[in-house]
């Protein structure tokens with residue numbers, strides 16, 4: 001039973017939903033977020049009702065993390081630099097936030113005797129361009145972006161810390177997560193481009209890139225399910241849907257949901273990269289047998305999820 005949780009990145013897209021859910025379950029929540037990308041909009045109601053505390057701290061500053069006076073029994077670590085493109089143009093920042101930042105969270109656990117960690121890892125980037133699709137968890141890690149490398153390195157520290165200091169750590173290797181409150185990603189970009197000019201849509205890459213996606217409500221259920229079933233040591237799970245969809249099919253779905261006609265698609269392949277941009281893995285498909293066997297499975301189809309998300313974007 002989780003009683004007192006720290007959520008890093010709790011002002012972001014996934015973190016804000018996780019905070020809502022933990023509080024609904026009667027768990028006391030403390031959020032750490034430096035607000036570089038997140039917003040306190042969704043947290044305000046919880047602060048007003050004293051269900052959550054908020055520290056505008058950076059995970060790169062371990063002293064600040066250690067100064068928080070609460071005794072946590074769980075950490076959900078989601079704070080990150082989540083953009084592959086930024087990790088290519090600024091590898092140092094990505095390493096400091098995603099690898100060193102995660103190392104600091106592990107140090108916080110070691111120094112403050114916090115036994116449990118749920119870590120938001122990545123499945124789409126750590127395997128690189130695998131020969132085996134759908135890719136299972138035991139496939140070799142061979143990232144082709146610095147973001148993927150930083151997330152993989154962070155996971156390796158999760159493994160060593162769990163073994164050395166007797167911690168319980170589960171890593172959710174997330175696919176592409178989408179849904180309301182998300183302010184980045186291909187669906188967000190397409191919606192805004194089409195809103196601006198409904199006659200045409202520029203697609204980065206050849207549009208054939210095909211990836212695994214997962215709707216936000218299924219993602220949050222995976223977080224709660226796997227945290228309730230956390231075991232001694234370190235473990236990891238691909239958390240995505242079985243479905244994969246191409247970028248062109250996403251574009252077609254969004255055009256349909258927006259009720260647009262005669263939209264011309266143009267393909268920008270000027271970067272000479274197989275994916276949409278440098279470091280982008282063109283094809284991902286996750287083997288989710290392990291997480292299914294644990295008792296979680298996705299419920300919302302990609303097409304249904306796109307409809308919910310685009311309707312939310314249209315009304316917000």
Ligand SMILES: NC(=O)c1ccc[n+]([C@@H]2O[C@H](COP(=O)([O-])OP(=O)(O)OC[C@H]3O[C@@H](n4cnc5c(N)ncnc54)[C@H](O)[C@@H]3O)[C@@H](O)[C@H]2O)c1
Pocket residue numbers: 008009010011012013014015032033034035036037038039057058059060077078079080081082097101120121122123173174175176177178
């Ligand atoms: N969204 C996806 O498709 C996806 C896929 C795979 C993995 N993930 C991982 O899931 C987690 C959450 O992703 P998201 O989509 O909600 O991203 P997000 O950008 O919406 O949320 C990240 C939050 O972390 C905060 N943050 C960033 N750097 C920080 C720092 N140095 N110190 C403290 N706070 C900091 C931001 O302000 C933001 O609120 C991340 O770890 C991300 O790498 C996301």
